[in-house]
Amino acid sequence: MSISTSGSTSHGSKTDGKNGTMNATTDATTTEATRRSLLSGMNWLVWRQHRAAFWTILAATALSVAWIVYRRGQMMDFLDSHGYPAKGLAEMGNEFAPFVNAFSPVSLAFVTIPILLGVFLGAPLLAGDLENGTSKLIAAQSMSRTRWLATKLGLAALVVVVSMTALSAAFGWWWNPVKSEVTVLDWTSTEAFNTTGPVPVALTLFSVFGGVAIGAVLRRTLMAMVVTFGFTVVVQVVWSYFLLSLGNVITLTTNKGVGENSTPSLPEGAYQIDEWYRTGSGDLLGWSTCAGGDTDAAREVCLKKADVVGWAVDYLPMSQMNGMQWFGASILFALTAGVAVFLFVWGRKRLV
Structure with a gap:
C-alpha cells in the first residue's frame, strides 16, 4: 500500500511537471505571438515608413526632459540654500535672475512645438502617400483603407500624446515651486498656460490632425506643409485671444x-x-x-x-488655472475628434 501510494505520487508529479512545462511553453508562445502581431502588418509598415520622424520626436523629448530635470535640480539647490520660501525671491536680488531667464526661452520653444509637428508630421502623413501613389498600392492589398488610416492616425497620436505629456509634466514640475511668483512666469501667458497641464497635448493633437486633413485634401506635400503652417499659426493666435475667456471673472x-x-x-x-x-x-x-x-x-x-x-x-x-486648462483642452479634443471623423468619412472614397 505504501509502495502503491508512492508510485501514484511519483506519477502525479511527472504529470504535473509535463503540464507545467506545456503551460509555460504555451504562455511563452502566446506572448511572442502577441509581440509579433503588434510589430507586424500595418503597424510595422506605418512605423517603418515614419520611423525617422517618430524617433526624432521621442529622442528630442527625452533630451528636453533630461535638461529640465537638471535645471530644476540646480534651481532647488539654490532656493534651499537661500531659505526659500521663508525668504522671498525679491530679497535674493539678481542672484535668481539666471534661473528666471531659463524659463522664458524654454516655454517659448515649447509653444512652437504644435506648429512644428503640424507642419512636419501632420501635413506629410497622408499627403506623401497620396502624392507618390503609395495609397493606391495600399488600397490594392487585403488591408482596408480604414485600417490604414486608423493606423496612421493612431501611431501619430500615440507619439504626440506620449511626447507632449512628458514635456508638460516636466515643465510643470520645474515651474511648480515658483509658480506663484509673477516675476518668473505669468500664469495667464501662453508661455505658462500652453506648456503645462493638458493644453499642450490637446493643442498639438489638433494641430497635427488639422495638418493631416489639409494634406489629405490638397494631396501635395509641400503645399500642405505651407498651408498647415498658416493654419497652426492662426490656431495659436485665436487660442491666445480667447484664453482668458475660459475662466470665470x-x-x-x-x-x-x-x-x-x-x-x-x-x-x-x-x-x-x-x-x-x-x-x-x-x-x-x-x-x-x-x-x-x-x-x-x-x-x-x-x-x-x-x-x-x-x-x-x-x-x-x-x-482657476487648472479648470481653465481642462475646459480649453476639452474643446480642442472635441475639435480634433471632429477632424478625425471628417478624415474617416471623406477618406473612405477619396484616399486613393
Missing part, C-alpha cells in the same frame, strides 16, 4: 473711497483684468473719469459729484 468691490491705499488687494497670483470707480448706486465709471482735474482738490470735487464710493476690480484667481 470675479469682481471685487469696495466702498471705502478711492484715496491712498484704498485699492483692493487681490489674492496671490491673481490676474487683474480691469478696474473702475464704483458709485453709490452701483454704476461703474472708468478710472480716468476725473483724471482731467488740474488739482487734487478738483479731482475730489469731481469724484464727490459723481458719487464715487469705491473700486470695482475684475480678476481671475490663479486657482
